[in-house]
Amino acid sequence: xxxxxxxxxxxxxxxxxxTFLSRAAALSLAIPGVALVSCSTGQQEHTDxxxxxxxxxxxxxxxxxxxxxxxxxxxxxxxxHRAGTSATGSAAVGAPNTTYHRWDPTLPPxxxxxRVQLHWHAREAPVRISDDTAVAGWTFExxxxxxxxHCRVGDTVEFTLTNDADIPHSMDFHAAQIDPxxxxxxxxxxxxxxxxxxxxxxxxxxxHCGTAPVLMHIGSGMFGCIVVSPRxxxxxxxxxxxxxxxFYLADAAQGVRASDYQKMLNTLPDIVCFNGRPNQYVxxxxxxxxxDRVRFWVVSAGPSHPCNFHVVGEQFDKVYLxxxxxxxxxxxxxxxxxxxxxxxxxxxxxxxxxxxFVNHGFGHGQKGAVGILxxxx
Ligand SMILES: [Cu+2]
Numbered sequence: 001x002x003x004x005x006x007x008x009x010x011x012x013x014x015x016x017x018x019t020f021l022s023r024a025a026a027l028s029l030a031i032p033g034v035a036l037v038s039c040s041t042g043q044q045e046h047t048d049x050x051x052x053x054x055x056x057x058x059x060x061x062x063x064x065x066x067x068x069x070x071x072x073x074x075x076x077x078x079x080x081h082r083a084g085t086s087a088t089g090s091a092a093v094g095a096p097n098t099t100y101h102r103w104d105p106t107l108p109p110x111x112x113x114x115r116v117q118l119h120w121h122a123r124e125a126p127v128r129i130s131d132d133t134a135v136a137g138w139t140f141e142x143x144x145x146x147x148x149x150h151c152r153v154g155d156t157v158e159f160t161l162t163n164d165a166d167i168p169h170s171m172d173f174h175a176a177q178i179d180p181x182x183x184x185x186x187x188x189x190x191x192x193x194x195x196x197x198x199x200x201x202x203x204x205x206x207x208h209c210g211t212a213p214v215l216m217h218i219g220s221g222m223f224g225c226i227v228v229s230p231r232x233x234x235x236x237x238x239x240x241x242x243x244x245x246x247f248y249l250a251d252a253a254q255g256v257r258a259s260d261y262q263k264m265l266n267t268l269p270d271i272v273c274f275n276g277r278p279n280q281y282v283x284x285x286x287x288x289x290x291x292d293r294v295r296f297w298v299v300s301a302g303p304s305h306p307c308n309f310h311v312v313g314e315q316f317d318k319v320y321l322x323x324x325x326x327x328x329x330x331x332x333x334x335x336x337x338x339x340x341x342x343x344x345x346x347x348x349x350x351x352x353x354x355x356x357f358v359n360h361g362f363g364h365g366q367k368g369a370v371g372i373l374x375x376x377x
Pocket of ligand 1: 169
């Protein structure tokens with residue numbers, strides 16, 4: 001028997017296992033199965049601590065950065081669900097009767113009074129993303145993406161998350177500068193968590209669930225966009241929000257396709273799209289008039305791929321790389337929005353026509369990340 005075959009002493013194996021899990025969880029990489037082993041050891045090293053506005057079920061993950069706590073891993077609480085997929089709880093219930101709707105990309109006006117109060121629910125729900133496909137969604141407020149939020153720099157955003165789902169969820173706003181261990185921590189079923197922040201910079205910011213494994217939670221639908229406008233308004237424009245995401249889907253079962261964690265790890269998506277529906281703005285375009293300035297607030301939610309944003313037959317007068325009106329570059333054909341990033345794209349429609357807007361990484365454009373901007377005379 002060589003050294004590698006020798007049985008590891010029980011205490012050493014447990015220590016190594018805990019060390020590995022601690023590191024994996026700290027990186028939000030806890031994976032189904034691995035975390036289950038952690039749970040079965042019965043050797044938890046810290047206890048839940050409720051403080052702040054969190055309920056007693058929320059945890060601090062106090063040995064780890066971020067909110068990753070392997071006891072709250074998505075795989076733990078529903079061992080009967082289809083392994084490694086989003087077909088949990090009510091995520092697939094009623095899917096055949098779920099109707100399709102176009103996701104309105106219009107940027108709503110900023111919240112009045114300098115204060116945004118949001119009370120959202122983390123929900124499992126089927127979401128129909130095309131006539132022939134419903135996905136088993138993990139959602140904020142029942143849709144993919146979650147709602148658009150619009151405020152101005154310096155406004156107060158007061159956010160409450162209530163978790164209606166069996167699996168823990170959380171909220172991570174990229175527009176916030178805040179202690180993530182406190183505010184972005186996981187919330188268990190029936191509990192709520194409130195936090196408040198004031199955005200420091202303007203821009204298109206992603207929000208998403210940050211519960212481990214983050215890949216699974218974003219990949220199953222828990223993401224969206226908060227637009228932070230500068231205090232001094234940008235030039236008048238027709239403003240739209242485009243959030244690109246990928247879907248990694250298992251085969252249909254009972255009229256629904258669940259998100260597949262192993263496919264997410266392989267990063268070869270079935271669908272890439274804007275605002276949660278492949279080709280939706282080809283079927284029902286975005287419409288403006290000649291002479292309009294058009295401003296796209298583009299977020300790439302990933303979970304793993306960028307958006308190489310381009311409008312066929314147009315050039316961007318300006319692309320704000322961040323903090324508009326600062327950081328503008330001009331005369332741009334295509335610019336890449338990183339996963340987890342957001343940028344602002346402006347063009348002026350000088351001539352009428354139908355202008356496709358695409359992810360110019362065409363393997364992804366072909367999978368649904370394409371729409372049409374109709375400019376009417
Ligand atoms: Cu989540």
